[in-house]
Amino acid sequence: MMEEETVFRVEAEGLVESLEAGLLALRDAPRNAELINKVFRDLHTLKGSGAMFGRDDIASFLHDFETAFEQVRAGSVKLDAALIGLSLEASDHVAALLAGGGTAPGDALLGRLAEMLQTAGTEPARVPLRFRFWMDPRTLDLGGKPEFILDELRKLGATNIRPVLDELPPLSEMDPMRLYLGWEGEIDPKISEDQIRAVFLFHEDGLRLELECASPPAQHEADPESVDTPVPGRTADTQRQLMRVPAERLDDMMNRVGELVIAEARLLELAANSGDPNLVTVAEDIQRLTTAMRDTTMSIRMTPIGAITGRFRRLVHDLTTKLGKPIEFITEGEETELDKTVVEQLTDPLMHIIRNVVDHGLEAEEDRVAMGKAAKGQIRLSARYSGAEVLISLADDGRGLNRDAILKRAVERGLIAAAADVPEEEIARLIFEPGFSTAEAVTELSGRGVGMDVVHRTIEALRGSLEVASEPGHGTTVTLRLPLTLAIIDGLLIEVGGERFVIPLAAVDEIVELPAAHAAVRSGNAFLDIRENLVPVLRLRTLLQSENAPDPHQKVIVVTSSDGRVGLVVDRIIGSNQTVIKQLSPLHAGLKIFSGATILGDGSVALILDVPQLVTRGRTVVETGKEAA
Structure with a gap:
């Protein structure tokens, strides 16, 4: 019986999410018949499932809302913002019931629904x-x-x-x-x-x-222009048989696959050293199977960013209602996938940023009109791949960061000296300091200086980074750089000064020989002309302070991040390998050029180089003309 209740709850939570997405879509297309039918089906299915599993509290509560949308389908009740808002509150109440909440709010909601329908009256249906x-x-x-x-x-x-x-x-x-x-x-x-x-x-x-x-069927109440409005939720491509698996089992499977990858690397090393062709053949077969299992397991863990954007749409809807600021929320790249662990932990940071944008960034409607802007503010959430990273940007068209207010508050809190000449990028970083806020008063949305600190700590814990770009009067863009996965990657194993390191293979563009004219140089200006493009070069021997003699045939590995390209000079390229990422200890976590560590086939440890950090150092070469050591 417990398993049946679990199945019901999981299915019901999915239906609540689908119901909320449909209601939010109806806000922009209230006469879209397909959306109305979808919301009605979700209500009907939720009610039926509740009755089937003995949840009469859910079934009886949804009965009146189902009836209301049946009248909307028939054209006798007009769907407006008030009914959509009340229905969103109803979906919240169902979620609370699923989590064990009380029934008192439900009684009040049903009373408001009855009053709303009575006030609206009955409109005569069009007769075709x-x-x-x-x-x-x-x-x-x-x-x-x-x-x-x-x-x-x-x-x-x-x-x-x-x-x-x-x-x-x-x-x-x-x-x-x-x-x-x-x-x-x-x-x-x-x-x-x-x-x-x-x-x-x-x-x-x-x-x-x-x-x-x-009397016309329900679908004839839709405007011709709105019939093609996309319906959120399941599509024809996703309506195939699915199996729900607890997240803990996926994590356990990923851990076991990681250990299998390490054991497979050890087996390959032993087989290569043994010289036994039969053992080498078996080891290569196991490597092939392990790689396939790794790829399958990784694909199971990957989740599209669109899995959490529905929550942000609801948040924007609620903030619009609360603050009276009309806002358009736009998403791009919702199909971009990240490790499920990363996606799950992104929800709170992005919500904090959106709250700050709405409260501090976007102007009131009358102010926007006076400035010549569109009356409706805009928030755009976009995601895209960039090498071994995913970039998630949240941009608005509001007033931008208040540079003077930030500096004033930073001086008051002793973060900077009063006469300090602070670069623009440092000013933006100040807003992520613990307890930092420029708000004059604490409100329900902001003012305590907690939200952006949470954003900073969460992104750092995910081995990511933050960037802020702002233009006064034109808005702010916050960009989160995040690793594709926290588990296993394909890596390029290299040697520098007798030590081995790993570079994420997805970030590698190409590999070239270091020209003889550059081989003897250890510092100073460092650029290479690669296919008629000047690429800044970092000598990892200098960066890692290696005292050993360099290899006579050094290589340059050209890596890429969203900030550009940089060449990394290494002594030797050993080959590619499956890299199980292990977190660095707190003692070593401050070493920004390393993103983690891995265990090699011989049992030794190799550090994983953080490509975005290295590219940032390479930009210093461009700006100062000196090697970033």
């Missing part, structure tokens, strides 16, 4: 003229074109034209030149019967035409 017709069965043989008739009917305003198959015979008895089909549809009753019959002027012989008045 329904037509059905069959043309002469010999029409095709006589050269007639039924499609021309249908086009003429559409010009009169006919909608929802569909075939009538009542007289279609079995395939074995069908004559390909005989017209068996009829058609039916609806048209405005203002169109007279004479106008309709005029369409069939040259096809009156053998014509059967039926006309009757009838």
